[in-house]
Amino acid sequence: xxxxxxxxxxxxxxxxxxxxxxxxxxxxxxxxxxxxxxxxxxxxxxxxxxxxxxxxxxxxxxxxxxxxxxxxxxxxxxxxxxxxxxxxxxxxxxxxxxxxxxxxxxxxxxxxxxxxxxxxxxxxxxxxxxxxxxxxxxxxxxxxxxxxxxxxxxxxxxxxxxxxxxxxxxxxxxxxxxxxxxxxxxxxxxxxxxxxxxxxxxxxxxxxxxxxxxxxxxxxxxxxxxxxxxxxxxxxxxxxxxxxxxxxxxxxxxxxxxxxxxxxxxxxxxxxxxxxxxxxxxxxxxxxxxxxxxxxxxxxxxxxxxxxxxxxxxxxxxxxxxxxxxxxxxxxxxxxxxxxxxxxxxxxxxxxxxxxxxxxxxxxxxxx
Amino acid sequence: xxxxxxxxxxxxxxxxxxxxxxxxxxxxxxxxxxxxxxxxxxxxxxxxxxxxxxxxxxxxxxxxxxxxxxxxxxxxxxxxxxxxxxxxxxxxxxxxxxxxxxxxxxxxxxxxxxxxxxxxxxxxxxxxxxxxxxxxxxxxxxxxxxxxxxxxxxxxxxxxxxxxxxxxxxxxxxxxxxxxxxxxxxxxxxxxxxxxxxxxxxxxxxxxxxxxxxxxxxxxxxxxxxxxxxxxxxxxxxxxxxxxxxxxxxxxxxxxxxxxxxxxxxxxxxxxxxxxxxxxxxxxxxxxxxxxxxxxxxxxxxxxxxxx
Amino acid sequence: xxxxxxxxxxxxxxxxxxxxxxxxxxxxxxxxxxxxxxxxxxxxxxxxxxxxxxxxxxxxxxxxxxxxxxxxxxxxxxxxxxxxxxxxxxxxxxxxxxxxxxxxxxxxxxxxxxxxxxxxxxxxxxxxxxxxxxxxxxxxxxxxxxxxxxxxxxxxxxxxxxxxxxxxxxxxxxxxxxxxxxxxxxxxxxxxxxxxxxxxxxxxxxxxxxxxxxxxxxxxxxxxxxxxxxxxxxxxxxxxxxxxx
Numbered sequence: 001x002x003x004x005x006x007x008x009x010x011x012x013x014x015x016x017x018x019x020x021x022x023x024x025x026x027x028x029x030x031x032x033x034x035x036x037x038x039x040x041x042x043x044x045x046x047x048x049x050x051x052x053x054x055x056x057x058x059x060x061x062x063x064x065x066x067x068x069x070x071x072x073x074x075x076x077x078x079x080x081x082x083x084x085x086x087x088x089x090x091x092x093x094x095x096x097x098x099x100x101x102x103x104x105x106x107x108x109x110x111x112x113x114x115x116x117x118x119x120x121x122x123x124x125x126x127x128x129x130x131x132x133x134x135x136x137x138x139x140x141x142x143x144x145x146x147x148x149x150x151x152x153x154x155x156x157x158x159x160x161x162x163x164x165x166x167x168x169x170x171x172x173x174x175x176x177x178x179x180x181x182x183x184x185x186x187x188x189x190x191x192x193x194x195x196x197x198x199x200x201x202x203x204x205x206x207x208x209x210x211x212x213x214x215x216x217x218x219x220x221x222x223x224x225x226x227x228x229x230x231x232x233x234x235x236x237x238x239x240x241x242x243x244x245x246x247x248x249x250x251x252x253x254x255x256x257x258x259x260x261x262x263x264x265x266x267x268x269x270x271x272x273x274x275x276x277x278x279x280x281x282x283x284x285x286x287x288x289x290x291x292x293x294x295x296x297x298x299x300x301x302x303x304x305x306x307x308x309x310x311x312x313x314x315x316x317x318x319x320x321x322x323x324x325x326x327x328x329x330x331x332x333x334x335x336x337x338x339x340x341x342x343x344x345x346x347x348x349x350x351x352x353x354x355x356x357x358x359x360x361x362x363x364x365x366x367x368x
Numbered sequence: 369x370x371x372x373x374x375x376x377x378x379x380x381x382x383x384x385x386x387x388x389x390x391x392x393x394x395x396x397x398x399x400x401x402x403x404x405x406x407x408x409x410x411x412x413x414x415x416x417x418x419x420x421x422x423x424x425x426x427x428x429x430x431x432x433x434x435x436x437x438x439x440x441x442x443x444x445x446x447x448x449x450x451x452x453x454x455x456x457x458x459x460x461x462x463x464x465x466x467x468x469x470x471x472x473x474x475x476x477x478x479x480x481x482x483x484x485x486x487x488x489x490x491x492x493x494x495x496x497x498x499x500x501x502x503x504x505x506x507x508x509x510x511x512x513x514x515x516x517x518x519x520x521x522x523x524x525x526x527x528x529x530x531x532x533x534x535x536x537x538x539x540x541x542x543x544x545x546x547x548x549x550x551x552x553x554x555x556x557x558x559x560x561x562x563x564x565x566x567x568x569x570x571x572x573x574x575x576x577x578x579x580x581x582x583x584x585x586x587x588x589x590x591x592x593x594x595x596x597x598x599x600x601x602x603x604x605x606x607x608x609x610x611x612x613x614x615x616x617x618x619x620x621x622x623x624x625x626x627x628x629x630x631x632x633x634x635x636x637x638x639x640x641x642x643x644x645x646x647x648x649x650x651x652x653x654x655x656x657x658x659x660x661x662x663x664x665x666x667x668x669x670x671x672x673x674x675x676x
Numbered sequence: 677x678x679x680x681x682x683x684x685x686x687x688x689x690x691x692x693x694x695x696x697x698x699x700x701x702x703x704x705x706x707x708x709x710x711x712x713x714x715x716x717x718x719x720x721x722x723x724x725x726x727x728x729x730x731x732x733x734x735x736x737x738x739x740x741x742x743x744x745x746x747x748x749x750x751x752x753x754x755x756x757x758x759x760x761x762x763x764x765x766x767x768x769x770x771x772x773x774x775x776x777x778x779x780x781x782x783x784x785x786x787x788x789x790x791x792x793x794x795x796x797x798x799x800x801x802x803x804x805x806x807x808x809x810x811x812x813x814x815x816x817x818x819x820x821x822x823x824x825x826x827x828x829x830x831x832x833x834x835x836x837x838x839x840x841x842x843x844x845x846x847x848x849x850x851x852x853x854x855x856x857x858x859x860x861x862x863x864x865x866x867x868x869x870x871x872x873x874x875x876x877x878x879x880x881x882x883x884x885x886x887x888x889x890x891x892x893x894x895x896x897x898x899x900x901x902x903x904x905x906x907x908x909x910x911x912x913x914x915x916x917x918x919x920x921x
Contacts, residue, residue: 006472010461017460202456206515209420209450210473211442365441367422407842408813505714532839534713534868535906536913560840561869563906575842604875605854621847624874624904625893663843671844 003212007220014194015224025190029182029232033239036174047095047131050077050088057105063116063142067098072134089121096120096131108146175240176328180321181295182236183259184266186229189287191270195221196283205367214365222267229263249335255328258341261348262324268355269320275362295321323347371397373523373554374419379428381414388414389577391428396523396556396570401549403568404558405662411577412558413453416527419556420450433522449521451512453528459501463492466500467514474519484551485514488544506537513544517553524548526557530564542567562663573666580669585662592660592668594618595634598626601645601653610648614641621667628664679704679831679862680725685734687720694720696885697734702878704830707853707863709873709893712882713913718866719835721882725864726833727751739830752780755824755832755861759839762820765809769800772808773823780827794822814845821852831862838869850875870906881909883916 015021049067053060068075073096079088085097099117101107107114118135120128198204207217233256240246248255269291277283298312299321308316316322327344330336338345374396381389389411396402404412417423419430421441429436435443457466467489471478482489488510495503500511509529516524526545530538542564545555557568565571566585573580573588581588601607608627611620618632629641638655645653660668680702687695695717702708712718723729725738727747736743739753763772770791777787795801798818808816817837825832834853838846850872853863865876873879873893880890889896889912893905900908 003472003475006469010458010465010469013465014458014460201459202452202454203458205417205420205422205452206450206456206470207473208422209445209448210470211446211475212473366424367417407845408840410842532714532836532868534716534913535870535909536713536916538868539910560842562843563870605851605858608851608854621844622850622875624871666842667844670842 004216004220007212007216008223011194011220011224015228021190025186025228025232026235028185029178029236030239032182033175033178033236034243036178045071047073048076048092049073049135050079050092050094050097051075052079052082052085052097052099053104054102055100055104055106057103059105059108059114059142059146060100063100063139064098066138066142067135070134070138072131073138085119093121096135098135175236175244175246176325176332177299179233179236179259179328180262180299180325181292182232183229183263183324184269184291184295184321186232187225187263187266188270188273188291189284190228191221191225191267192273192277192283192287193280194225195271195274196277196280199278200280208365208367214363215360218271218360218363222271225270226263226267229266233259233263246332248332250331250337254338254341255331258324258327258331258345258348261345261352262320264352265320265348265355268352268359271359272355272362275359275364294319298322299325320348320351323351373398373400374402374430374432374556376415376419376430377428379415379418379425379430381411381418381423381425383414387577389418389425392574392577392579393428394572394579394582396554398554399549399552400570401545401555401557401568403565403571404556404574405560405562405565405571405666406558406574407560410574412574413527415574416450416452416525416556416558420448420525421445447521448523448525449516449519450525451516451527451529453531455508455512457500457508457512457515460499462497462499463503463511464496466511467518470515471518476519478518481518481520484520485517487547488514488517504537505533506540509533509537509541510544513541517548522554524553524555524557526555528558528560530559530561538564562661562666565662571662573662573669575666575670580666588662588665589660592665594630594660594668596658596660596664597629597631597638597641597655598623598658599629599641599645599653599655600626601650603650607645607650607653610645610650611641614644619668619671621664623661623663626658628658628660630668677704678702679706679740680708680736680738680864682725682736683734685721685724685736686732687717687724687729688732693885695724695731698882698885698887699734700880700887700890702831702862702864704862705857705860706878707857707865707876709876709879710864710866710882711873711879711909712866713916716882716913716916717885718882722833722835722864722866725750726754726756753830755827755829756835757820757824757832757837758835759837762816763808763823766807768805768807769795769811769819770804772819773826776823776826782827790826794826798822814841814849817841818845818849818852821849821856825856825859825861828859829861831864832856834863834865836866836868838867838872846872870904870909873905873909879905881912883912888912888915 015025051064053064064075067073077088077092077094079085079097082099088094088097097119099119101115104114116139118132120131198207237248241248270287273283273286277286298316299319300316323344327341330341372395377393379389379392380387392415404415406412414423418425419432419437421437421444424438431437432444433447437444458469461469467478492507492511492514495507500508503511513529530541533541538561545557545567549555568585570582570584571588572582583591599607599611604622604627608620608622611617611627611629616631616633616636618630620627620629642653642655678701683699684697685695685699686693686697698721710718710722720729724731724743725736727743727750731743738750741749741753743750764775767775773791773794774787777791782790795804800815800819803811808819811819821834821837838849841849846869853865857863867873876893878890878892879896880887882888889908891899896908897903897905900911902908902911
């Protein structure tokens with residue numbers, strides 16, 4: 001038992017004496033969350049709007065004021081003629097130009113149809129789409145208002161619905177994704193690198209030629225990173241709730257249990273990598289290329305799994321992160337209970353059992 | 369109980385297509401310093417790893433302190449001290465932390481076995497707070513030895529402990545090994561430096577995975593089997609080339625300030641050689657009978673067929 | 677005519693004086709042994725001479741170029757071989773020579789005949805298309821020395837070129853050094869083998885950043901009343917007070 005504690009103490013010394021390890025373990029998660037939450041977020045705030053309004057009637061004024069009142073837009077410019085559109089984009093560079101048709105209110109009243117053209121800067125398609133969606137949502141809300149007041153029917157073509165994220169905050173989606181990624185990073189990458197380092201420096205040879213049991217060696221390599229993952233999990237959740245205003249809608253307990261299972265899976269993957277990799281650089285490459293990239297692109301963190309081509313959808317099913325992120329979204333954002341994530345829990349548990357037993361079996365008591 | 373501490377029989381091991389060890393057999397008796405002498409790539413490290421249970425041999429058997437390296441590896445791991453060839457301490461831990469860590473890993477404490485490492489550790493004590501990575505080559509070696517000794521092993525395996533270490537630190541290191549041997553510890557040590565062979569009780573000359581010879585250094589030197597001449601002159605490089613063109617020369621190698629020469633025909637007189645060299649324009653040559661060293665023997669044994 | 681001259685050359689790292697006012701000359705065509713215990717300052721001194729590290733004070737020139745200002749000229753006119761880095765393991769013998777020939781600006785049409793004559797001399801012709809990593813250590817060391825002098829530099833710096841090499845290859849290596857010296861290349865070499873110190877024309881021994889002895893091996897042995905260079909070295913290096921590398 002004493003061996004075990006001394007080993008863990010040693011492991012923490014390695015971690016805290018290397019500035020870069022500390023940064024990766026403790027600063028990077030925070031940085032990633034803040035980055036995804038703010039900088040990379042596709043949320044749009046205070047976008048400048050230019051307006052071309054030839055009809056200048058009650059309806060157009062109402063729409064303009066609705067837009068202006070929202071957090072997302074500032075109506076800052078009135079343009080006289082459509083010929084000036086390009087000049088306006090070059091000069092004042094608004095996020096969106098709103099072009100009302102002539103006699104807007106009249107047309108709605110009489111034909112039940114009027115048109116608004118939304119012109120956005122397409123150089124950044126993601127932002128353009130978001131801006132377009134927000135503006136459409138606001139205009140629709142006016143339409144609905146009209147519908148209530150007036151007695152004759154309107155045909156409403158598009159209704160954007162944002163059921164679980166009414167404010168359409170993109171950080172809602174990123175938080176579970178970042179959790180999935182950080183835990184994989186800390187557990188799999190750091191564990192495999194720390195074992196590979198001992199092989200590289202030759203200390204693993206001495207440890208192996210000692211009475212220490214292999215299971216104790218493994219446990220003492222794994223426990224520090226388990227602990228650090230828990231710290232990271234707590235940090236991310238606290239930041240999410242208090243800094244990004246992402247609430248934990250479901251049960252915290254369920255979320256923690258789910259995360260623990262995922263941590264075990266990640267640790268087992270780290271051990272597996274270390275049984276293949278004999279140098280730190282190989283461990284880094286394997287965990288970087290084989291884990292981080294797929295987690296980023298296939299787990300549904302950045303792109304929805306449903307929109308992927310079928311082979312990629314299939315590939316995403318073997319990623320533990322995909323199941324974890326899906327379940328975490330259900331619990332955290334939709335506030336669903338344990339019964340709704342039984343499938344994910346089961347998949348992750350099976351993965352954990354299989355991976356842990358394989359990696360224990362694979363851990364070499366000799367050099368080859 | 370038998371006096372044999374390490375017993376190896378016909379050990380072979382391949383790495384891919386390379387035969388790292390072929391049919392190696394030897395015994396180390398209790399309290400002996402056994403030296404494996406040979407260049408890099410001769411198979412020394414592979415042999416160490418097999419004996420310390422880190423690698424399995426393809427064929428052959430071996431035991432350490434009576435325990436089989438294949439089946440009873442746990443017993444062996446409890447009883448041996450091992451210092452791998454590379455610097456194998458935690459660079460980011462201090463001298464004291466390293467020793468303390470290895471003591472605990474081997475189920476002991478520094479306090480309990482301090483007497484074993486005391487002579488060596490006192491030299492390290494002034495630097496005990498320093499990180500191991502910041503020590504000089506000689507100091508690192510001493511710390512690694514302390515760490516290998518702290519659990520009172522019966523056998524010490526030291527794989528090239530003096531490689532890359534300067535002559536002064538090397539000498540000190542061998543003095544420490546002498547003290548340990550007097551304390552009853554058996555030592556298997558490897559080195560590429562031939563001049564360290566004489567510090568061992570028994571040596572095995574190893575090259576390309578096979579033993580060229582196993583014997584005491586004295587016997588190996590006495591078995592050289594040829595008269596050896598030391599030749600020196602003004603222009604040593606020209607002298608070397610001309611010596612090799614002398615008919616009847618068997619071998620000729622530079623050795624420090626003289627060239628070591630053997631003849632294929634023992635009856636060739638030194639006067640004849642001297643005359644030959646004078647004709648070649650070497651005026652002040654100096655010839656005398658010399659005694660072969662381990663390095664002469666190594667080259668002699670490894671190049672039986674083409675000695676030049 | 678001296679190819680290396682230093683005058684009170686000093687290098688400090690913070691408060692630590694790694695090289696402490698060393699002054700010496702190396703004559704053109706000489707084989708100069710540069711000895712010292714681990715941490716005596718050999719590597720630091722050698723780095724300054726190769727133009728890789730800027731001295732703290734003192735002056736020096738290598739191959740006629742100033743070690744402060746003309747480091748690029750120095751690099752073009754010296755050869756360098758260390759124990760660690762020598763050749764690209766995943767290139768063939770010929771590709772390695774071709775690469776270094778190119779780096780040192782040897783004319784394209786000269787490289788091929790010179791490569792062949794070099795390989796012929798080493799007896800490596802049959803291996804010219806083998807990957808370097810498949811060669812035995814001794815061969816690699818011989819090859820990397822030949823590559824280091826391929827561009828006929830005025831001086832070649834060798835940092836422990838024979839560590840771990842078997843005794844006969846070690847001697848073949850020294851024969852290559854002698855041949856290079858015959859061609860007029862100055863050889864500046866460090867080693868831990870004291871018998872190799874005897875092969876040098878002159879030997880300097882560094883202790884604690886200073887050069888404590890500099891002479892021919894024969895005169896050093898006389899001066900310190902020792903039969904071997906090992907004795908001379910032990911006598912001098914034992915006085916060292918420095919411990920860190």
